[in-house]
Amino acid sequence: MGYPIAMKNEKRITACTLDCPDTCSLAVSCREDGSLSFTGNPDHPFTRGFICPKTARFCERLTHPDRITQPLVREGANYWPVSWDDAFRLIAKRIDRLRSRPESILHVRGYGYRGVLADASKWFFGKLGASTTCGSPCDSAGMAAFEEDFGALAQNDIHDLGNAARIVNWGRDLSRSSVHLAAIVRNARKGGAKVLSISPGGDGNADFSDHMVRIRPGTDRFLAAALCMGLADAGVADEVADRCANFEEFRGLLAGLDLGELLGACDVAPEDYARLLRWYAADGPTATLVGWGLQRYLNGGENVRFIDAVATLSGNMGISGGGSYYGHSSGRNFIKWAARDVAPAPRALPVHDIGRAIIEADPPIEMIWVDGVNLINQLPAGDVTAEAFGRCGFVVAVEAFFTDTALRADLILPCALMAEREDVVGSSLHDWVNWSAKVLDPPGEARCDWDILAELGSRLAEPIIMPDREEALRTALDSPALHATPEELRAAGFLKASWPQVAFEGMCFAHPDGLCRLPDVLSPEPDAHAKYPCRLLTLVSRRAIHSQIPVDEDPEALEAFVSPANPCVVGLDTSVPVYAATPRGRVAVRVRFDETIHPSAVIVRRGGWMRHGRSLNPIIAPMETDRGGGTAYYSQCVRLEN
Numbered sequence: 001m002g003y004p005i006a007m008k009n010e011k012r013i014t015a016c017t018l019d020c021p022d023t024c025s026l027a028v029s030c031r032e033d034g035s036l037s038f039t040g041n042p043d044h045p046f047t048r049g050f051i052c053p054k055t056a057r058f059c060e061r062l063t064h065p066d067r068i069t070q071p072l073v074r075e076g077a078n079y080w081p082v083s084w085d086d087a088f089r090l091i092a093k094r095i096d097r098l099r100s101r102p103e104s105i106l107h108v109r110g111y112g113y114r115g116v117l118a119d120a121s122k123w124f125f126g127k128l129g130a131s132t133t134c135g136s137p138c139d140s141a142g143m144a145a146f147e148e149d150f151g152a153l154a155q156n157d158i159h160d161l162g163n164a165a166r167i168v169n170w171g172r173d174l175s176r177s178s179v180h181l182a183a184i185v186r187n188a189r190k191g192g193a194k195v196l197s198i199s200p201g202g203d204g205n206a207d208f209s210d211h212m213v214r215i216r217p218g219t220d221r222f223l224a225a226a227l228c229m230g231l232a233d234a235g236v237a238d239e240v241a242d243r244c245a246n247f248e249e250f251r252g253l254l255a256g257l258d259l260g261e262l263l264g265a266c267d268v269a270p271e272d273y274a275r276l277l278r279w280y281a282a283d284g285p286t287a288t289l290v291g292w293g294l295q296r297y298l299n300g301g302e303n304v305r306f307i308d309a310v311a312t313l314s315g316n317m318g319i320s321g322g323g324s325y326y327g328h329s330s331g332r333n334f335i336k337w338a339a340r341d342v343a344p345a346p347r348a349l350p351v352h353d354i355g356r357a358i359i360e361a362d363p364p365i366e367m368i369w370v371d372g373v374n375l376i377n378q379l380p381a382g383d384v385t386a387e388a389f390g391r392c393g394f395v396v397a398v399e400a401f402f403t404d405t406a407l408r409a410d411l412i413l414p415c416a417l418m419a420e421r422e423d424v425v426g427s428s429l430h431d432w433v434n435w436s437a438k439v440l441d442p443p444g445e446a447r448c449d450w451d452i453l454a455e456l457g458s459r460l461a462e463p464i465i466m467p468d469r470e471e472a473l474r475t476a477l478d479s480p481a482l483h484a485t486p487e488e489l490r491a492a493g494f495l496k497a498s499w500p501q502v503a504f505e506g507m508c509f510a511h512p513d514g515l516c517r518l519p520d521v522l523s524p525e526p527d528a529h530a531k532y533p534c535r536l537l538t539l540v541s542r543r544a545i546h547s548q549i550p551v552d553e554d555p556e557a558l559e560a561f562v563s564p565a566n567p568c569v570v571g572l573d574t575s576v577p578v579y580a581a582t583p584r585g586r587v588a589v590r591v592r593f594d595e596t597i598h599p600s601a602v603i604v605r606r607g608g609w610m611r612h613g614r615s616l617n618p619i620i621a622p623m624e625t626d627r628g629g630g631t632a633y634y635s636q637c638v639r640l641e642n
């Protein structure tokens with residue numbers, strides 16, 4: 001593969017479009033030996049010259065020999081190359097046939113590629129009137145919780161963490177998911193801030209923290225409720241209580257709780273609880289970083305709501321150095337061009353249980369278009385989704401690799417990847433908007449998603465004409481927070497959107513009455529399963545984004561990390577094969593011991609491929625979070641067995 005645009009000894013600036021909060025500005029260059037190199041752009045005020053391992057080695061993926069570089073059609077178990085012309089003809093014929101009942105077409109889009117132009121498929125299938133999906137595999141339970149609490153998903157500027165006296169890292173793994181957040185926390189610590197991390201263990205937080213608190217998986221709401229009790233007993237300032245719409249009701253809820261029971265439910269030591277209470281009650285602001293892991297449970301939204309309540313009652317909302325950080329929408333700097341002139345979808349199938357939803361859809365789904373998501377591998381019950389794809393009759397996957405999802409498609413269309421197409425990206429962590437320039441040509445016949453859809457649209461009996469790309473960008477960038485043009489952004493490479501440094505300043509929240517809401521119910525934890533007593537935590541890997549893992553790199557067996565005190569290891573023979581087993585089946589693992597892990601947790605790093613026996617999603621049941629249509633992966637009960 002050649003690099004006609006990035007020439008030797010020349011650096012080109014582009015931006016990462018992977019689904020990651022840091023949204024880095026990248027310098028792409030070509031080494032002496034002809035290989036590509038991705039580094040952090042030193043001139044970008046947020047990226048500051050460094051990037052994470054997953055992006056640094058993304059260039060290996062661009063040039064990987066397994067890349068799909070021409071359209072492929074399936075015949076039985078084999079794929080044969082077809083021309084784009086034939087591929088478009090096949091798809092257009094199918095769409096024309098289904099045009100009078102477009103709800104029989106399902107569009108599934110993921111965030112494997114992010115950006116303003118990446119919304120092209122959303123617009124196209126919206127225009128067609130196709131069915132879509134609702135909910136998410138990612139962060140929607142926590143987002144819904146924030147909206148319920150404060151009326152909007154907003155947080156202080158991430159650099160305002162430097163003004164915190166204390167940072168409670170409630171459930172992030174600072175060593176893995178966001179290298180720039182980790183750097184900001186490290187700097188805040190150098191400046192004198194103290195850091196305490198709360199998690200079920202097995203992470204890399206010790207290097208970033210002054211104190212570590214271990215918690216039983218999924219039970220953060222009990223610890224947070226206990227803290228709310230302590231804060232309420234010590235007395236909540238009137239100016240805080242008056243900003244809560246339901247303070248008295250919340251006090252009533254707390255009055256019925258027992259501290260010992262709460263601490264027992266979350267298995268947090270009384271001295272850790274006492275320290276946290278002191279932290280939140282002390283002078284000077286305490287910032288709370290709310291993790292996404294703790295909302296991937298049946299009561300995930302409630303976990304987040306109670307943590308927000310701690311930040312609120314302790315007087316830390318709406319002030320510099322305080323706040324509750326979850327993220328903000330990476331699209332908030334843009335006008336949503338893809339929603340213009342598009343009617344709401346006729347139906348939306350729940351993504352956490354997508355296989356069953358497709359099988360039971362009435363009227364049936366007769367065509368599926370998947371782009372930017374490895375649906376079968378990454379969502380629970382992947383075996384059911386695979387079956388649903390098989391029954392549907394016509395599946396098109398726009399993909400660059402033979403993922404478990406692409407391998408169930410009738411037609412695979414090869415897409416360009418980041419650095420091979422242009423786009424504009426915003427971040428869910430910072431306020432910079434980056435120009436993701438095209439610095440390489442896509443290999444072979446691969447094309448960017450926009451071009452694929454534009455051509456397909458023009459071939460339909462009743463054509464769908466994509467808007468002008470430049471106009472779509474122009475519309476998107478002319479937002480109240482940005483007011484930029486594509487020309488300005490291309491010339492500058494990145495621009496900063498303007499948002500307040502402090503979210504909800506003065507405790508003015510985004511609900512119409514300006515008040516926040518405290519939780520109205522504390523749900524008990526579901527009983528542990530008698531035969532599968534642990535929780536299966538499928539956590540992020542440091543070196544790859546989700547399933548975008550070089551296939552040749554996978555070690556032999558999946559590693560499962562557990563405490564030596566885990567009840568599952570009693571009687572387990574680790575000299576013969578060991579399996580992680582759930583009521584849905586079992587997957588071979590190699591046991592690794594880590595005494596920092598809570599005894600009820602089994603930790604496996606996610607993203608491995610199903611067809612290599614390295615995805616746990618086929619044995620994870622489809623469960624929905626309490627709000628936001630999220631996916632409750634970590635509520636899965638599990639045991640280890642021989």
Ligand SMILES: Nc1nc2c(c(=O)[nH]1)N[C@H]1C(S)=C(S)[C@@H](COP(=O)(O)OP(=O)(O)OC[C@H]3O[C@@H](n4cnc5c(=O)[nH]c(N)nc54)[C@H](O)[C@@H]3O)O[C@H]1N2
Pocket residue numbers: 019110111112113137138139296370371372373374375378379398399400401403415416417418449538539545546547548606616617620633
């Ligand atoms: N067990 C378990 N599973 C989980 C989770 C968990 O906690 N536990 N977490 C979930 C979370 S947080 C998320 S966000 C999801 C992520 O799951 P996915 O969204 O499926 O993420 P990826 O595995 O990165 O797959 C994205 C795909 O998009 C493709 N792609 C990249 N660029 C482009 C492009 O420009 N065009 C097109 N058409 N395709 C492109 C890539 O090749 C890749 O195959 O996984 C979820 N899965």
Ligand SMILES: Nc1nc2c(c(=O)[nH]1)N[C@H]1C(S)=C(S)[C@@H](COP(=O)(O)OP(=O)(O)OC[C@H]3O[C@@H](n4cnc5c(=O)[nH]c(N)nc54)[C@H](O)[C@@H]3O)O[C@H]1N2
Pocket residue numbers: 019020021052054138139170171172173176177178198199200201203215216217218219220291292293294537538539540541542543544545546634
């Ligand atoms: N390297 C890398 N970076 C990524 C990604 C990637 O795949 N690889 N994916 C990106 C995406 S799309 C996402 S959504 C994020 C995911 O990033 P995170 O949500 O941060 O990742 P997770 O590993 O799912 O969960 C984070 C931490 O939650 C903790 N945790 C789990 N259960 C509980 C609990 O009950 N209570 C508490 N207090 N803590 C708990 C675990 O210790 C875990 O380390 O990362 C983004 N960044």
Ligand SMILES: [Mo]
Pocket residue numbers: 019137138139
């Ligand atoms: Mo995610």
